[in-house]
Amino acid sequence: MGNTFGKIFRITTYGESHGGGVGVVIDGCPPQLEISEAEIQVDLDRRRPGQSKITTPRKESDTCEIMSGVFEGKTLGTPISILVRNKDARSQDYNEMAVKYRPSHADATYDAKYGIRNYKGGGRSSARETIGRVAGGAIAKKILHQVAGVQIIAYVKRIKDIEAEVDSNTVTLEQVESNIVRCPNSECAEVMIDRIEQARKDKDSLGGVVECVARHVPRGLGDPVFDKLEADLAKGVMSLPATKGFEIGSGFAGTTMTGSEHNDEFYIDDNGDTRTVSNRSGGVQGGISNGENIVIRVAFKPTATIGKEQKTVTKDGEETSLAAKGRHDPCVLPRAVPMVEAMVALVLCDRLLYNNAQCKTLNDSN
Amino acid sequence: MGNTFGKIFRITTYGESHGGGVGVVIDGCPPQLEISEAEIQVDLDRRRPGQSKITTPRKESDTCEIMSGVFEGKTLGTPISILVRNKDARSQDYNEMAVKYRPSHADATYDAKYGIRNYKGGGRSSARETIGRVAGGAIAKKILHQVAGVQIIAYVKRIKDIEAEVDSNTVTLEQVESNIVRCPNSECAEVMIDRIEQARKDKDSLGGVVECVARHVPRGLGDPVFDKLEADLAKGVMSLPATKGFEIGSGFAGTTMTGSEHNDEFYIDDNGDTRTVSNRSGGVQGGISNGENIVIRVAFKPTATIGKEQKTVTKDGEETSLAAKGRHDPCVLPRAVPMVEAMVALVLCDRLLYNNAQCKTLNDSN
């Protein structure tokens, strides 16, 4: 339990940061989808370490190998296994951390739960675990685009207190990828990059907010009760490392409005479709997509592993202090952007397939 | 899919607001737990309509009947089925809403998804659906308390812009239940109640924030990757009606801190246990409970169904306007308090049982 996500389009990830490698098994993917390692690699490259001066310098090409499920460039309908071998594992950086718990990291809770831990790295709490998610998400995005023209674009909305104005209705992938912090507002991006570089120099770290929009999502995805679309999205992104909060549509700010201010009034558009004037619902009403843009925001805390000295304890119960060595991200947000996209894609693809199962079967028979 | 929550301690809810009744089947409950209808009724009464002047006047006693799974006052280890019949269904209030979609409600998306809808009420989107959750949560709370002394207390933290100072370490159920808005800060509570009464008079509605603390949670609950404890908590509470956001620990505010400010430093307490000085992690690190208090916050939007006139459309695609009739809550938060408690309890109980399966089996054999 815990390493599989989804009900119909399901991914199972495996692998520690230090060990043979990391990967994913994708089950339930429709057959006959054209897919290549190169397409998957595009998103893996957006996630990989060492991609810019504001990410960890750990050198990993993160080259993926499809082990199964694809034949002559097309999916077989059988499980797709994708493997990325670990390469640049500098375990000596972890010698001290083998006995000293990093504050606000997973070291202490892993030991408490399992009584054992791969102390040569972060184990499953390492961002390397997300390689499998991003690979699975790349396939989910392709299905969503091919079936319904869905576009999923995430971007850095805020770093610490630098918040960027971004129009989620028009933002493009090109704008997001135009700078290394992945903030489509280029002025803000510059300031953000400076702040992150400063944090690195200070042996400290920064957090912020990633926003993600999904456009052209078909109506009808999500279910009324426990599997509300916003609940699955929340679960998906809150399962990413370092997340502390989730919002959809108006989020926490919307709670200060009255109902008459907050409700999205309906109108009929030129195609005769039922639409909403505003979108404080964030594209989901009653747990089900309404065809408007889905807009969510995710809070990422500042990276726990920092070079500054902090009070901590050893696994044997002695108080001590730790200034973490190793090559860590001073801010996870630029690399978190493809991770958030992946989780949103995985949720939407799973819900799309399920919706076809339940709600099209009888209709198709008529 | 969509109507079951949990993996080991699992609840399946059923029922529309207008129809025979609503209920829950609880599967995976340990045997030999003492439980009675009266104990479950306590939480159902905190949830039911008509309990105070600031809730909907719909008259429902919500009396529960245990149909199976309990014998001579103890659980059998077999499914516990609990039924609450619907009584005060004034369907005529829904005549207009049968054709006109309520803005920001589930009417339009249900029609889009299913092509059919119980237009005599909110169907599955009705707050009546949560009866099953609250009943299941009552049992989960009892297990958690009996096994580990866990206390789960939710309360209204904010109504619109009235935010209450509450110490989550010390707040008591008695304080929460001392007023009808369920805010343990009695001064704020008075203002909140006034505001809600005013909103009702204005045929409008209000939103706010519910906070929930779980104390004495054992270390080790939750899993490293997709089933991180915060991810399951997010999924649980975001599946409640009207939720727009979720936070754990420092939440969105924590993203404006640096890592050195945000990290929770460790120390060894008098019992020799590893503890944290601060609790910005909210009781969860690396997806796993660390023994500190779990603290979450949930954003509830203002109720969608209001008496004020609003622009909308009919199911046949014509623009019109609607001033909703019927007996609706001007603010869902007082009744949402036991719902949030229930979802937190369901998640923690499920994770507790799973933890025993995976992490105790080998140890117990030694």
Next chain:
Amino acid sequence: MGNTFGKIFRITTYGESHGGGVGVVIDGCPPQLEISEAEIQVDLDRRRPGQSKITTPRKESDTCEIMSGVFEGKTLGTPISILVRNKDARSQDYNEMAVKYRPSHADATYDAKYGIRNYKGGGRSSARETIGRVAGGAIAKKILHQVAGVQIIAYVKRIKDIEAEVDSNTVTLEQVESNIVRCPNSECAEVMIDRIEQARKDKDSLGGVVECVARHVPRGLGDPVFDKLEADLAKGVMSLPATKGFEIGSGFAGTTMTGSEHNDEFYIDDNGDTRTVSNRSGGVQGGISNGENIVIRVAFKPTATIGKEQKTVTKDGEETSLAAKGRHDPCVLPRAVPMVEAMVALVLCDRLLYNNAQCKTLNDSN
């Protein structure tokens, strides 16, 4: 766990033989299916006790009540809850069995597992538990018939050593229902009925074999590996009480043939479809339906509860003997026929919906 069956079309049953009642929650049913209590009652009546002189005389009308999920005669796409109240519970028959374990019954293992047991009856091991399955199966059968014209017909193939010749390609429901033992071969049926009556007089019981055919099953249902169609069918019927074996197609007898004798050669029929000359595969190849008739057989042991005196032990570990009182079936097979049909229907319906999810999504988008 243990009380839910299916992945997309899912049923969750609850209830003990003695207690408030038994029932089922059906989740994932497509919306807009016409269904009524009367239609479900047809199969419940084929299952209920007291229907003939060769079944238990326990008097239960087993009248079902739909509590949710159906509106104006059509399914809503939300969970369908169906309740049957218990009525004729003569618990005094169980006084002795409260302390003495019935040989080959569930009494002893329930006590060993749970440490508690509803000793006023068979609890979850009672055939009453199958009411929920039969109700769910009735809906599954209707979907299968409406979508693809599937016919599912089970019948008694053998009682003890009386084996009937039956042509699974042509057998009709009318033939099955033409006698109380549900064997479509009327000559054999007479002998079977005599034998069962004699067994009852002898305070003994009989077993036998139920065969089930599913005709017009679409190609492509079932999955290559763990969810092979025969594996799911086996799981489904082996979860019925009193089952000891399962066969598909040639079954155990086929293992005495050579490959060249056993293989089903292919040909092209008049419609240009790929068909097989013989059907030793039983309609499934590689775990996936091939369009031929699915034929399975299920072994039911003789009823465990008998009036003859047998050696046993008490729950306190003392050796004793027991001649069971109470009203029990001398042979479960006549009532098992609708149960087997229900399990086959539940499996096929679930697989049909899943197949639409995985294998139609991309195609439909072209």
Next chain:
Amino acid sequence: MGNTFGKIFRITTYGESHGGGVGVVIDGCPPQLEISEAEIQVDLDRRRPGQSKITTPRKESDTCEIMSGVFEGKTLGTPISILVRNKDARSQDYNEMAVKYRPSHADATYDAKYGIRNYKGGGRSSARETIGRVAGGAIAKKILHQVAGVQIIAYVKRIKDIEAEVDSNTVTLEQVESNIVRCPNSECAEVMIDRIEQARKDKDSLGGVVECVARHVPRGLGDPVFDKLEADLAKGVMSLPATKGFEIGSGFAGTTMTGSEHNDEFYIDDNGDTRTVSNRSGGVQGGISNGENIVIRVAFKPTATIGKEQKTVTKDGEETSLAAKGRHDPCVLPRAVPMVEAMVALVLCDRLLYNNAQCKTLNDSN
């Protein structure tokens, strides 16, 4: 769906016979279990091709590599990924079979379901898929043995009509492994081997029955309704390639007995434990293990791929004939023995862990 087995101890397999490789991800394994590649390899070697003159001569060392989840010789509690690369893939043997369907094989149904197929081999229907099961089963067996001393031994009970007398109470692994057909009755084994060699010469194939006993299984595994232990065992072994039937305990033969003959009378043994005199129940009563030996039998049809010429059709709908090339097993049973052991182990291990979750939690807290 379809590639994951188990609920708590879960395996997900992937890989086609021709492609990068095959493997398994094992989730939910308890932490701190000592395990090595060498231990897993023992069972893989019992399964691999080319091990004797009566198996396919395909040369595969099937050397496994643990990619994750094990650290310094112990499990971490995180997913264990095990990879076996494909090596001796002689795809040219499949040129003809790319267009001609093998009778009673999965070729035609895969094409019907997915519209695509890895025609260079059997794809997921290849026995290579079972590598992941056997690897997972090796770990499950170790857990069961360490926690409860469980022994699981499978063996060939019958080849075609050559049936061996074997005492399931006393049979040893050494006896099973003492000959290449894995029948512990050495006289029968010789005849069986001769028959299989003759079948190979005849370009034909044979089927038979594998029996499996699990000894020292703790009382209480399995659940009353859908997850009866025999139902899960049936599902597990019927998901193996080429299976046509399943029996537990008295099986089909038991249906010819009367209840008074068939019931297992109870007695109290010298330890004061409740035991049964006979074991026609096969170690399971009411779906729950009773502490007696679990005994099951599985029917394997004769291998579908044979060198003899047979009538078939092409994927384009033309009638033709096929004499299969390639290196195939004339009889799968010797290699099926470790597969059956694996599936039994996977079921029992999963049920053991689940039982601890549900039934020990409250007790441990007392």
